[in-house]
Amino acid sequence: MDKKSEQRQSKVFINNMVESAIRIGLLLMLLVFTYGIIKPFIIPVVWGAIIAVALMPLTVRIEKLLRGRRGLSASLLSLSGIALLISPFILVSGSVYEGVAQTTQVLQSGDIRIPGPTQKIADIPLIGDKLFEVWHLFSTNLEKAFQTFLPEIKVVASTLASTLGSAVSSLVFFIIALAIAAGFMTHSEKISAALQTVAIRAVGQKAEQWAQLMAATIRSVLLGVIGVAFIQTVVIGSAMFVYGVPGAEIITLALLIICIAQLPALIVVAPLIFYVYSTGDTIDTTIFAIWTLAGGLSDNILKPMLMGRGVDVPMPIILVGAIGGMLYAGIIGLFLGAIILAIWYELFMFWLSLEQQALRDNPKDP
Template sequence: MDKQIEQRQSKLFINNMVESAIRIGLLILLINFTYGIIKPFIIPVLWGAIIAVALLPLTKRLEKTYGGKRGLAATTVALIGIGILVVPFALVSGSLYEGVTHTTEVLQSGEIKIPGPTAKIAEIPVIGDKLYSIWNLFSTNLEKGIQQFLPEIKGFLGAIASILGGALTSLVMFIISLAIAGGFMAHAEKISGALETVAVRAVGKKAEQWANLMAATIRSVLLGVVGVAFIQAVIIGAAMFVFKVPAAGFLTLTILILCIAQLPALLIVAPVIFYVYSTGDGTSTTLFTIWALAGGLSDNFLKPMLMGRGVDVPMPVILIGAIGGMLFAGIIGLFLGAIVLAIWYELFLFWLDYEVADESKPEVTEDSSPQEPS
């Protein structure tokens, strides 16, 4: 009798286990299929939400000017953002394209003349001799030099084409994200209420504090890091375009990446100033130097103005987020990675402080209740 009961229970257990495995498998397949559908929209929606959180205060101010028309205010902010993106992109892309086209035309005409290297080049440690021989080859026999280094030249041109293609894709992604951000800002209250309900179910009573911290971190990093980097790149890039520095578009893009990664813009500005001094006259070089240095050092007063109070994200966190984001999602990941990693950093610190605060509270027991005086 006991054996029959044991067999029946074993059979029932196996049936339940198989049924549960089938249900879990079907759920995993459904989740995987759903993820495949929404995967192309994850980054634009996430970036749109971040932009909406950062620009919502500006939209609310503009809403008052428009007499309470939130949709019109959100649309105006989104269109201004698109314009700010498209104009610099067109200038940078045009500069890169013109530089490549001009170089190709000069090479095809055979009129290019490269000055020979000086003896000081060979004295450079480690790379001096090799650099001298390569430079001397191109200055004395350009055709032979091109034939010898043709694979490297093709690789370089292919890299430039890849950068332009990736930049164009990122621009389209930015435009889509700004359009999504406009929709989020237009219906901010409804979306905020729905997200708050989900957050309370997922996190508990701390949801409101966590949400406020995330919003503060987003505004701080987007304005204090990405915004400052964009302003610096525009100021320095404008100087290079005005004074017709070669490859101004590529250098501007490089400065933007460096500034987002919290590295000094002077790493690019200093060699450019040296080049301008060696090729231009005194007045123009002085003006360019003042202009470029002002842009390179502008983060010292822009960050205190734009960086939110109480949110201080260390440079390694921003650097890892920017580089990792760029490797994961291209140029748009450069912006997105820094923000997402900063949010996790601040949430982690908040969680640590919260746990410490909870442990420091005295426990209230029945014995510790105040007694009435006898």
């Protein structure tokens, strides 16, 4: 090959490289701009898909009762979900407003009376003396107590304000997700067919099987995590309302969030038992303690019964995926983590079956 040919090929190579780099750069720019445009809608759409998959069996049942009107069935379910979200928020907001109004009125009147601690508080091991001292200070000299604990009070107030703002934004977010879910459920056949075509093109013929696995995993997590959290909240919350625990509405909502986050319910139950112990008699305390402890520990029985139900994946894998996913990506990670580990488990079992099939097809000579 002469020098001119080499120069010509080198020039063509460089031109192709430059042209390819420009095209790839333009494609990356297009992808970045596209992601920026659709980014605000990704999480609501994912949540809408999760809710739609979880509620689809119920939608089909209601559709039969409504003589095949799928849109009406999906709309009724979506509106019912929105009502269930708004009702506790209204109750909690009303309770907070009444508490703030009453506190403001008491502060303006200057007639602030905090009942003093009993000897039971001082008798508590390790923390009793310190708790008795702080409580006694607030009950006898409120001004000095506020001055002493002003930094801690500011931190608590700012945390409560931040939590309230986050709760409002989350409420709006889930209302949007429920509306999207209603659209998914209404046009489920068309959406499912389109997604199945894309999935088969991307991962092959096992796409349909994996789609069924994903749907079953979502329902399993819904039952095993959110369902159990709801049961625990109802049991413990009913005890609070029966025994007249102050702020039961707010505590119940916080308890539901804690249980969904897979934190132990004893975080809430222990202070409640302590409060009833310090204000009530022994019999009431014993009954309340048994009632709330039963609710707090019920997840140890209910999760093995409900988690993994209807899925050919071991319950520990679903549970680890749900908890790990939540720690990595928040509440939505409960579902995504379980789905990802379930798919990996299926891939691993498929790989083992291929190995065993190969051994059967090609047995070694004795």
